[in-house]
Each structure stands twice: as structure tokens, then as C-alpha cells.
Amino acid sequence: xxxxxxxxxxxxxxxxxxxxxxxxxxxxxxxxxxxxxxxxxxxxxxxxxxxxxxxxxxxxxxxxxxxxxxxxxxxxxxxxxxxxxxxxxxxxxxxxxxxxxxxxxxxxxxxxxxxxxxxxxxxxxxxxxxxxxxxxxxxxxxxxxxxxxxxxxxxxxxxxxxxxxxxxxxxxxxxxxxxxxxxxxxxxxxxxxxxxxxxxxxxxxxxxxxxxxxxxxxxxxxxxxxxxxxxxxxxxxxxxxxxxxxxxxxxxxxxxxxxxxxxxxxxxxxxxxxxxxxxxxxxxxxxxxxxxxxxxxxxxxxxxxxxxxxxxxxxxxxxxxxxxxxxxxxxxxxxxxxxxxxxxxxxxxxxxxxxxxxxxxxxxxxxxxxxxxxxxxxxxxxxxxxxxxxxxxxxxxxxxxxxxxxxxxxxxxxxxxxxxxxxxxxxxxxxxxxxxxx
Numbered sequence: 001x002x003x004x005x006x007x008x009x010x011x012x013x014x015x016x017x018x019x020x021x022x023x024x025x026x027x028x029x030x031x032x033x034x035x036x037x038x039x040x041x042x043x044x045x046x047x048x049x050x051x052x053x054x055x056x057x058x059x060x061x062x063x064x065x066x067x068x069x070x071x072x073x074x075x076x077x078x079x080x081x082x083x084x085x086x087x088x089x090x091x092x093x094x095x096x097x098x099x100x101x102x103x104x105x106x107x108x109x110x111x112x113x114x115x116x117x118x119x120x121x122x123x124x125x126x127x128x129x130x131x132x133x134x135x136x137x138x139x140x141x142x143x144x145x146x147x148x149x150x151x152x153x154x155x156x157x158x159x160x161x162x163x164x165x166x167x168x169x170x171x172x173x174x175x176x177x178x179x180x181x182x183x184x185x186x187x188x189x190x191x192x193x194x195x196x197x198x199x200x201x202x203x204x205x206x207x208x209x210x211x212x213x214x215x216x217x218x219x220x221x222x223x224x225x226x227x228x229x230x231x232x233x234x235x236x237x238x239x240x241x242x243x244x245x246x247x248x249x250x251x252x253x254x255x256x257x258x259x260x261x262x263x264x265x266x267x268x269x270x271x272x273x274x275x276x277x278x279x280x281x282x283x284x285x286x287x288x289x290x291x292x293x294x295x296x297x298x299x300x301x302x303x304x305x306x307x308x309x310x311x312x313x314x315x316x317x318x319x320x321x322x323x324x325x326x327x328x329x330x331x332x333x334x335x336x337x338x339x340x341x342x343x344x345x346x347x348x349x350x351x352x353x354x355x356x357x358x359x360x361x362x363x364x365x366x367x368x369x370x371x372x373x374x375x376x377x378x379x380x381x382x383x384x385x386x387x388x389x390x391x392x393x394x395x396x397x398x399x400x401x402x403x404x405x406x407x408x409x410x411x412x413x414x415x416x417x418x419x420x421x422x423x424x425x426x427x428x429x430x431x432x433x434x435x436x437x438x
Contacts, residue, residue: 025094028086032078040071072106104143182231190227194220209278214271217296259314260297266313267296276316281324281331281391287311290392304394324391330363331391335403340379340416345372348415349382355405356386361398363387378418 076099083095159174198216270276271294280291282301289303299316301309324331339348349370356368368386375381384406388398410417 021090022094024086024090025092028082029079029094029098032075032082035078036071036074040074043070072102075102076106179232182234183228186227186231187224190223191220194223197223211271211274213278213294214268217268217271259312262314263297263312266317267294267298269317270294270299270313275326276321276323277325279392280326281329283322283324284311284316284319304396329391330387330389331395332385332387333395333399333402334383334385335399335406336373336381336383337406338376338379338381338418340418343380343415345380345382348413351409351413352382352384352406355409356384356402359386359398359401359405361388361390361393362402363389378420379416 079095079098079102083092086092086095156174159177160172162173163170164173164176194216197219201212201216201219204212276282276291276294276299278291278294282288282291284301287301287303287309289301289309291299292302292308293300296313298310298312301311303309349372352370353368356362356370357364362368363386366387368384370382370384373381373383384402386402388395409415
């Protein structure tokens with residue numbers, strides 16, 4: 001390019017400004033902006049009902065993206081139509097100048113929306129994402145400035161001439177830059193698609209929770225892998241160059257990363273064989289509580305005291321796990337007491353079982369029972385057994401309520417709870433014959 005594009009456009013605009021036909025360009029631009037604003041308002045109003053009624057996360061995500069870039073996209077469309085019509089009779093330099101400006105605005109808006117939906121779906125925008133948004137906007141506007149100034153081809157040529165040796169191959173800086181941009185874009189799109197896929201899968205009522213998690217994790221991994229391979233292929237990088245990296249990664253997995261790799265594989269095994277699901281009450285090693293998360297590398301267990309334990313999935317596969325909710329969520333519990341030998345056991349056992357049955361959280365099927373365990377040193381040892389169907393709500397509380405109900409029966413019927421009694425006999429030492437003689 002002999003002259004910068006921006007200077008050429010400004011010179012053409014100055015020439016057009018002296019001609020009466022320039023006002024046709026201004027009128028066309030204003031009409032395009034007005035039409036885009038009016039049509040976007042109508043479309044957003046009609047789509048708003050779809051957004052509210054949409055039960056699918058994919059539909060909501062698509063509607064949000066559509067509304068985000070609707071106005072600049074329609075403006076570009078109407079400007080393109082106006083340029084095609086008006087360009088048959090006169091110059092359209094003003095419309096040409098507006099194309100990259102409005103196009104970059106649409107790109108920035110769409111990019112911000114995709115990044116927010118991919119990495120901050122809960123609405124909490126971190127400092128990194130805020131910095132990324134500013135960096136993205138800055139890069140887009142720098143690209144527009146380079147395009148207007150005519151420096152873009154020169155910059156690309158300079159980057160293409162700068163070659164970096166990679167083993168036996170040589171890669172230009174332009175290729176690395178294009179690969180980075182394509183990988184970033186395809187990776188964000190893949191993460192966006194995986195987020196929509198996960199939302200859709202979690203809404204399926206007939207699929208098991210573990211299978212939903214497996215499908216979402218596998219889908220995300222496949223989408224990321226396909227995105228990276230596609231981006232590298234588009235740029236023109238030979239994928240055989242990655243063979244060295246693949247070999248090094250295999251060696252690393254075999255030695256230093258074997259524990260991490262084992263945890264990842266164990267995570268998929270747990271999700272596929274359905275031996276554990278979110279919400280189950282488990283005990284493994286010294287950890288006990290409710291499963292709140294099953295990730296590909298670790299599982300989070302919420303303890304009764306509110307503490308969260310992060311357990312590697314390898315531990316859940318290689319060690320025995322006690323699952324209270326695998327096929328039946330009911331858990332057996334018991335409490336013991338000792339009564340005196342003068343107690344009428346037939347009457348007392350029935351009263352104790354009835355008292356435990358009156359507690360709200362005690363299951364009625366199977367019904368509570370009271371049994372004579374053994375003849376103790378101080379009286380009859382009795383055990384009151386019962387079942388609960390909601391162990392995730394804790395077991396100390398229901399045990400306390402059952403003990404209070406038993407204590408009420410003991411007070412009402414004057415049941416004697418003996419305390420340990422021991423008879424101590426003191427032996428008097430008789431003097432020996434030698435002592436008597438002396």
C-alpha cells in the first residue's frame with residue numbers, strides 16, 4: 001500500500017464533503033442507524049418472551065448472544081445494503097469508514113458476552129476476567145487503528161520474516177501469533193459450548209446424576225481437544241510436531257503424574273459404575289459425611305460439623321468405602337441402658353419400643369425394638385434399636401431425642417437404674433507363731 005488507508009479515506013471524505021452528494025451518504029447512514037434501532041427493538045421485544053419461557057440453557061444462551069450484538073449487526077447489514085444501492089451513483093467513503101468501527105463494536109460485545117457466560121456464569125466477575133475484557137477490547141481497537149493507518153500489512157510481513165527455530169523445524173512469529181489467536185478463540189467457543197451442554201444435560205429428568213456428570217466432563221474434554229486440533233490445523237501447523245510433546249507427556253504421566261492420572265481415571269470409574277452419587281452419606285478412612293461434589297480428580301465430602309474434606313478419587317477406588325445411601329438410605333442406630341434385676345422386663349421392653357417410635361425421625365418400618373442383651377454385673381443390659389431414613393440430617397440429634405423419650409418412660413414408671421456397687425472385704429491379719437513367741 002503506497003499511502004496509509006486512513007489518510008486516503010480522510011482525503012476522499014474531504015473531497016466528498018465539498019460535493020452536494022455527500023449529504024446522501026449522511027442521510028443513508030442516519031437511516032441505517034434508525035432502521036437498525038427500530039428493528040432491534042421489535043426483535044428484542046418478540047424474543048423477550050422466548051427468553052423467559054425458554055427451559056433450555058442453550059436457547060437462553062443463544063437469545064442472550066443474539067440480543068447482545070443485534071443492534072450493531074443490523075447496522076452493518078443496513079449499511080451494506082445502503083452502500084450497494086448508493087454506490088451505483090456516487091462515492092460511499094463515509095460508509096466504508098463506518099464498517100470496521102461498527103464491526104469491532106459488535107465483536108467486542110459478543111466477545112465480552114461469551115467470556116462472561118463461559119467463565120463467570122454465576123455472575124461473579126473476577127479481576128482476571130475484568131482485565132481480560134479490557135485487554136480484548138484494546139486488541140480489537142489496536143487492530144482497527146492498524147487497519148486504518150495501513151500498518152497492518154507491514155506488521156504481518158515483519159512478523160512473518162521473524163522465524164523461531166523449534167527443533168528441526170522453523171516457525172515464524174506470525175504463525176505462532178495466528179495459532180495463539182485461533183486456539184484462544186476456539187477454546188473459548190468450546191468452553192461456551194460445553195457450558196451449554198452441561199446445562200442441558202443437568203435438566204434431563206430420566207438420566208442418572210452420575211451419568212450426567214460423566215457426559216458433561218467427557219463432552220468438555222472432547223470439545224477442548226477438537227478445538228485445539230482444529231485451530232492448529234487451520235493455521236497450518238503440522239500435528240506431527242506434537243509427537244515429541246506427547247512422548248514427554250507420557251513419560252511424565254508414567255513417573256511424576258501417576259497419582260494425578262490415577263485420580264482422574266478413578267473419577268470416571270466412580271461416575272460410570274454409579275457406586276457413589278451426589279447426596280450419598282459415606283465413610284472412607286477417617287472421613288464421614290455427605291457427598292456434595294464429584295469432580296474428575298477429587299470428591300468433596302461435607303462432614304456433620306460443617307467441614308469439607310477433599311478426597312482424591314484414587315482413595316475412593318482403592319480403599320473400602322461405607323455408603324449408607326447406595327441402595328437404601330436407612331441407617332440402624334441403638335442406645336443402651338441397664339436396669340435393676342427387680343424390673344418387669346415384659347412391660348419395660350414394650351414401653352421402650354413405643355417411646356422410640358414416637359420420635360419424629362425414627363422410621364416405623366422396620367419398627368423400633370427393645371431387647372435384653374445380657375445379664376450384667378449390676379442389672380439387665382437392654383438395647384433399644386431403631387432406624388432412620390435421613391442420615392444426611394445428622395444422627396446425634398435423633399439419638400438425643402430417643403434418649404429423652406426413654407428417660408421420660410423411666411421417670412413415669414419409677415424404673416431403677418442401678419449404679420455399680422462393689423463389696424470390699426477387709427481381711428484381718430493374724431499374728432504369726434514367731435511373733436507370739438517373741
